[in-house]
Amino acid sequence: MKRTLQQRLQDGPVVCGEGYLFELERRGYLQAGSFVPEVALENPQALKQTYRDYMNAGSDVVLAFTYNAHREKMRIIGKEDLLEPLNREAIRLAKEVAQEHPTEEALVAGNVSNTNLFDPEDPASKEKVRSMFAEMLTWCKEEGVDFVNGETFYYYEEAQIALEEILKQDLPAVITLGVMGENKMRDGYEVDEACQKLQENGALVVGMNCFRGPATMQPYVNKIRETVDGYVAALPVPYRTTEEHPTFFNLPDGGCSCHLPTETTFPTSLDPLYCNRYEIANWAKEAYDVGVNYFGLCCGASPSMLREVAETVGREAVNSKYSPxxxxxxxxxxxxxxxxxxxxxxxxx
Known part of the structure; x- marks a missing residue:
């Protein structure tokens, strides 16, 4: 039998491939802007190949691509009728690929995320969010995921709601927070404080993902590691964020000579602002040395970048034979x- 997430964490670092959103947009199967993973229904083979590429690059987890596949987002694009089929199919495809791993079947993670609907001043919004998470997590349970990844929450309270609904399904929870330019959660919590509370309330793994590159995420990860007794996650975006521009939402490109159709380089003009793989390796070593347990990269990541992370933390990927x-x-x-x-x-x- 394959080891559980907790068993793998006890044995050493776990690698989780994320970043499907940007990767599938680059491959031509997803629309930038709306960023809805309709690919699970429209081009399932493209999604399976992306899952496969990240798994072979060192991911211990095939994360079902249901980021933004919640009722509010599907309402915005006028396709609520596809909500359940999309969620179930994304998980089923992930399970098929996970079984292909040549040495140990990969874990399959369900996924819930920031809804962009949560309003701390509106109790009705909180109930809508809870209901949205509950239905997605019911499908996760019925489809047999190994754990659930709740990610990119910039409100602590929304993350807590997600955690409560995950635990109601008796599933292990990885909860990661997205910290914007305020350098704290939008409901006032310091990120390490929020992570400590989430761990105390039952999350198996807590930490950060998305928005921030290695340079502007790791200082907060260090604080989380100092504060939290349990397992800690770090999954930055692979971009050269700075203290002046701590997230990839407003990164400038001083060398651009063309007119950008968007207000900033995000999301379709970030290419010149990538970290190279050796910068990613340096970050992974730093994170490993301070005791991070759950590693990955988020929006913008490629399989080759993820392989660099896996190899840096002591793992050999299926495709390590293709390393430079x-x-x-x-x-x-x-x-x-x-x-x-x-x-x-x-x-x-």
Whole structure:
């Protein structure tokens, strides 16, 4: 039998591949802006291949792509009738891919996330959010997920509602928070305080995901690790966020010479602002050294970036055989059989 999430965490770091939203938009199967994962119904093979690519890059988890697949988002695009079929199909496809893992079947995680509906001053909105989570989590339970990932919450209270509904289904919970430019939760909690409360209330793993790159997430992860006794998660976006611009929502691109159709580089003009894989590796080592247990990358991540994380924390991915090796490169290689009339010009190429 495959190990549970808790068993894997006890044995060492767990890697979870996220970032499907941007990746499937890059591959041409999802619309930027609305960001609704209709791909589960419209192009299931494309979604399966994306699941597969992240799993083979080192993810221990196939995360069902139901981010934004909640009733409020489906209402906005006029497709509430597809809500349940989309959620169930995303989980079923994840289970099929998880069974393909050659050494140990991957875990399958259900997913609920920020609703953009929650209003701390409106009790009715809180009940709507609870109802939305409850129906999605019922489907998660019926489809047999191993645990549920509740993510990208910028209100502590919304995260707490999600946690309560996950626990009602008797499922383990990973709860990660998205911290915007205020540097705290929007209902006033410090992020480490919010994580401590979530852990005390039953979350197996707590931490942060999305919005922030490694440079502006890790200082808060350090505080969480100091505050929380249990398992801690960190899943930044792979962009060069700064103290002045702590999230990827307002990152400037001073080198851009064209007119951008959007107000900022987010979400379709972020390409020049990527971290390279070695910056990602440096972050993963830092996070590992301070005691992070649950690793990943969020929006913008590619399989090669995730593989860098997995290998940095001591894991060998299915596709580690394709990790870079420049030994036989015609210009930059060191193999003695390479032609010297090529290698001597490596500095002038």
């Amino acid at each position: 090796n420049m030994e036989k490169h015609f210009l930059f290689g060191s193999d003695e059989s390479l032609k010297s009339h090529n290698t001597q010009f490596r500095t002038k190429a």
